[in-house]
Amino acid sequence: MQVDIKKLEDSIGIKFKDYDLFTAALTHKSYTAEYGGEKWNERLEFLGDSILSAIVVGHLYKRFPELAEGELSRIKSQLVSRKVLAQWAKELDIGKYVFISSGEESSGGRLRESMLANTLEALLGAIYLEKGFSTIKDFVVSRFCQKIDTLVDTDYKSRFQEIVQGKYRVLPVYKVIKETGPEHSKIFEIEVRVKKQVLGRGFGRNKKESQQEAAKSALRKLRLL
Known part of the structure; x- marks a missing residue:
């Protein structure tokens, strides 16, 4: 060739x-x-x-x-x-x-x-x-x-966890606070807490996506995005 x-x-x-x-x-x-x-x-x-x-x-x-x-x-x-x-x-x-x-x-x-x-x-x-x-x-x-x-x-959750662990020596806690929509097309609302303080909320079609959005929200609240 x-x-x-x-x-x-x-x-x-x-x-x-x-x-x-x-x-x-x-x-x-x-x-x-x-x-x-x-x-x-x-x-x-x-x-x-x-x-x-x-x-x-x-x-x-x-x-x-x-x-x-x-x-x-x-x-x-x-x-x-x-x-x-x-x-x-x-x-x-x-x-x-x-x-x-x-x-x-x-x-x-x-x-x-x-x-x-x-x-x-x-x-x-x-x-x-x-x-x-x-x-x-x-x-x-x-x-x-x-x-x-x-x-x-594409990985806000890992980034947020790394920051939280480094600063507070604890892990973020994610919790589903609401599920809406039909069974085949649910929307999850999840909040993320650090030491009982809510730092972010996220919505998504599954828990993984919602957690990423919650972590993204938290990073923005902390002015890290």
């Missing part, structure tokens, strides 16, 4: 001077085993993983000054997970540009989550070596860290 990696430059908005470095970032070890070559992307993957973690952690630290270490760690783990990285790689269409062996090609390796995530990390490592920390930081924050809000906003 012919690969025009210049199109990937257009996709990521970064031009490389060192095409050997750029190509190495996109080369899987299986390709060199079959076709020869001395450079593949495992070392760049290691570098990119470390660079990405540093940028994400720094961004989280500044973005959420009220969150404890455990909650920051949870968000960071989600953000740099294989699933999320593979999705970002798909958005950049990285799979089209990876150099892989014929065996990997026939087995669907080009679309494998691990292949996509690892190649993305290698590409980040290459961008760092080519352009420096400032450029890779801007690239990650502008193109990737926007996903942070999505991850945080």
Whole structure:
């Protein structure tokens, strides 16, 4: 398969001077085993993983000054997970540009989550070596860290619990205070208390959704959203 990696430059908005470095970032070890070559992307993957973690952690630290270490760690783990990285790689269409062996090609390796995530990390490592920390930081924050809000906003309950445990050394207590509607389409109203004080109420089609809304309400009351 012919690969025009210049199109990937257009996709990521970064031009490389060192095409050997750029190509190495996109080369899987299986390709060199079959076709020869001395450079593949495992070392760049290691570098990119470390660079990405540093940028994400720094961004989280500044973005959420009220969150404890455990909650920051949870968000960071989600953000740099294989699933999320593979999705970002798909958005950049990285799979089209990876150099892989014929065996990997026939087995669907080009679309494998691990292949996509690892190649993305290698590409980040290459961008760092080519352009420096400032450029890779801007690239990650502008193109990737926007996903942070999505991850945080979908789990208000965990965020609220982390804050309450850190500040009060107790767990929030959720209680159903009303159920309305027919059996097949109920609406639950739930309140959340901390040390017997009601801090939030939420409505939802099930208890889990209502608890999330109650936690969201509490965070807003505490001016943490």
